Amino acid sequence: MNVIKEILLVSLILCLTATAPSVSLQCRPIKESVCKDIGIKEMRVPNFLNHNNVTEIYKELREWQPLISSGCHEGLTKFLCSLYTPVCLKEAEIKPCKSLCEDVKKNCEPLMNIRNYLWPKQFQCNKYEENSMCIRHGKQTTWLSLDYTLFYKNQFII
Numbered sequence: 698m699n700v701i702k703e704i705l706l707v708s709l710i711l712c713l714t715a716t717a718p719s720v721s722l723q724c725r726p727i728k729e730s731v732c733k734d735i736g737i738k739e740m741r742v743p744n745f746l747n748h749n750n751v752t753e754i755y756k757e758l759r760e761w762q763p764l765i766s767s768g769c770h771e772g773l774t775k776f777l778c779s780l781y782t783p784v785c786l787k788e789a790e791i792k793p794c795k796s797l798c799e800d801v802k803k804n805c806e807p808l809m810n811i812r813n814y815l816w817p818k819q820f821q822c823n824k825y826e827e828n829s830m831c832i833r834h835g836k837q838t839t840w841l842s843l844d845y846t847l848f849y850k851n852q853f854i855i
Contacts, residue, residue, distance in 0.1 A: 724785035725751055730758045731765060732778035740782035745792060746819055754781050769805035772834035776801045779832040780820070794831035798822035 724739045732740070743749045748757070758781050765774055779793040799822045806816045825831065 722785075722787065724787075727782055730755050730778075730782065731762070731774055732758065732782040735774060735778060737778060737782055737784055739785040741785040745780045745783055745790075748781070757781065764805060764809065767805075767808055769808050770801045772797055773801050773805055775832060775834065789830060791830055791832060793825055794833045795822050795825040795827045797832060797834045798825050800834055 723742045725742050727733045727737055727740050740754075742751060742754075744754060746757075748754045758777065761773075761777055765777070770776075776793050776797055779791070779797075784791055798820065802816055802820070802822060809816060
């Protein structure tokens, strides 16, 4: 009888862990940070760095302010915002393009290295693609138009 109880208990635990809800996507208004200044109104949480806490997101973004202020690359803010405060769309994920990541890394990593910082592992450019739904540097030539103004399914997003 104890064996049956143990089997039932293990089965119940396996069933509960297999069906445990994942963190659901939420859209949160951007109330502070440099990303508000580039026109993003709502961010997806969790973001692409798996942050679920908005306070943590803003705290980490503030840590990048010295590098942003250095002017190492004019696309750095767009790159960081596309990861920390990505635009919230339920139907799609819009990540930075591989080329944006590589350009920012090429220009900003040497300055980081001088100050004894390494390019973060979570920013590895090989994780990103080059497609029509990624954030590019400069003018957008696809359904993403200038400077993060987004149109999706003929609707103005931000």
